Amino acid sequence: MLKFINIFFFFVAATIVHWIFIEIFSPFNIIVGVMLVFSLIVAGELSQAWGYSFAFFGGLFLDFFNNVMFGGYALVFTIILFVFYKISDKIDFKDVGSQIVITTVLNMIMVLIYGLLAQIFTGIFLWHGIISFCLGALLSGLLLPVLYFVAKKYFVLSGLTNK
Amino acid sequence: MLKDKHHNKKKKSDGYDSVLRILPLLFSVLSLFLIILPLQKPINSFRAVLSYIFVPQLRAVHAAVQYLDGVSESVGVLLNAAVENYALKDEISKLKIQNAQNEVLQLENERLNNALKMSQQIKWQGAWARIIYREPSRLNTVIIDKGTDHGIVLRSPVIGVEEGVVGLIGKVIEVSLKTSKIVLSSDEEFCITAFLAESRVEGLACGNDRGGMFVKYLSLETPANEKEKVYTSVSSAIFPEGILIGEIGSSERISVTTDAFLTLPLKPAVNPMRTKELFVLISSSNTDKVLNEGKK
Helix, strand or coil: CHHHHHHHHHHHHHHHHHHHHHHHHHHHCCCCCHHHHHHHHHHHHCCHHHHHHHHHHHHHHHHHCCCCCCCHHHHHHHHHHHHHHHHHHHCCCCCHHHHHHHHHHHHHHHHHHHHHHHHHHHCCCCCCCHHHHHHHHHHHHHHHHHHHHHHHHHHHHCCCCCC | CHHHHHHHHHHHHHHHHHHHHHHHHHHHHHHHHHHHCCCCHHHHHHHHHHHHHHCHHHHHHHHHHHHHHHHHHHHHHHHCHHHHHHHHHHHHHHHHHHHHHHHHHHHHHHHHHHHHCCCCCCCCCEEEEEEEEECCCCCCEEEECCCHHHCCCCCCEEEEEECCEEEEEEEEEEECCCCEEEEECCCCCCEEEEEECCCCEEEEEEECCCCCEEEEEEECCCCCCCCCEEEECCCCCCCCCCCEEEEECCHHHCEECCCCEEEEEEEECCCCCCCCEEEEECCHHHHHHHHHHHHC
16 A cells, blocks of 8 residues: 555656656646656666556546547557567666666657557557657757656655665 | 563554555555546546645646736836827727727628628627636646636636737636636647638648647548648537638648548647637637526
8 A cells, every 4th residue: 555655655746857858848848758757767767557547547647638539648658668578688778878868769669650640540640740759859868867767765764675 | 561661662663664655655555546547437536636735836836926017018008108098099989980880890791601601700809817827838828817617617718818919818617616627729639620721622721749839631632731720620529610721831731641541730820828818718608697696
């Protein structure tokens, strides 16, 4: 139960950080995948069950504010986490360099899959332009190591991980 | 004994592995189910439950940011208070004179309206609200900090002000006690009956999902006046008449969509992406209810 409460607080913190980044970057048409970053952190540090659950609800959080395709982000986040777990054996996610590269690439994949889903279900491919696409992904990649560092401290303090 | 323990442990880990194998599939199926379901009662109820988990912290952060913003501002305001006070006093005396003139004009207007037997225009009443969240992927919905507690109901029209111009912003599509969701006029699913002021014809103003709008179903004889103002029409079921929607865009971009109708680009009067505060129109009965509750 305590574990659930700690992760719930972590989720609340994720939504707040997401809000801050939206406030700062959305006027420039840049969408930083903060919820994806947090999902990857949980996936990297906690069990797969928590990773998938966190990603699913993180996606639902984004879907909640959308007026169409409710469940779209939840599906994309689940797919991204599936990809992440498939490649996690071959990568060192503790290394800052690989964290940046993997998050950037996964963020790009996320945007493309979501755009494709939007094309299928609403008939419009969501595309904010190549600059927004690249910068959003890169910022997500750069954000992860910073948040990873803080999150790890929180996980140790709250007893979610041992190290 | 030790063997049994080991066996049980192995059994347990096998069960956990199979759950992990099912979990992504389960979440994917659930998400697909949510996407495919039409946005009707079950989904709306689910969203209402989620609003209790997803919105409070955003409201709190927004309030905190506003409060901190206010602190630095109020210091500046206090420093300039005396100067501003003198200027305001001067303005008040000017406005008093203007008000007196306005009263005379209003009486005259009423008298003329009665003489012409025209229906009296309904005054716009409502509540000012602040945007607390912008949906980032489509940029076509926003969450505001006012809800049913403030008299807002579903499909309430929303207007905004930009550089002194009052114009249409969108309408309420979801409402809870303290927050509401607004679909912006730029959304491709947003449509409203519009009236071209100079051409004096009606059409349908719709969002184009790229932050702009267009007017369609205009007759081919409609003179294409660039910068012609477009207002909400009297025949709109939701919006009161006379709200400025925008103006006709560049005549070079005018296109004929079908043999029978003309479609014109429309530049919104108020850019919903730039506004921070919105005015949600509330019917007078709701306003009275809210005022009475406030008095209590």
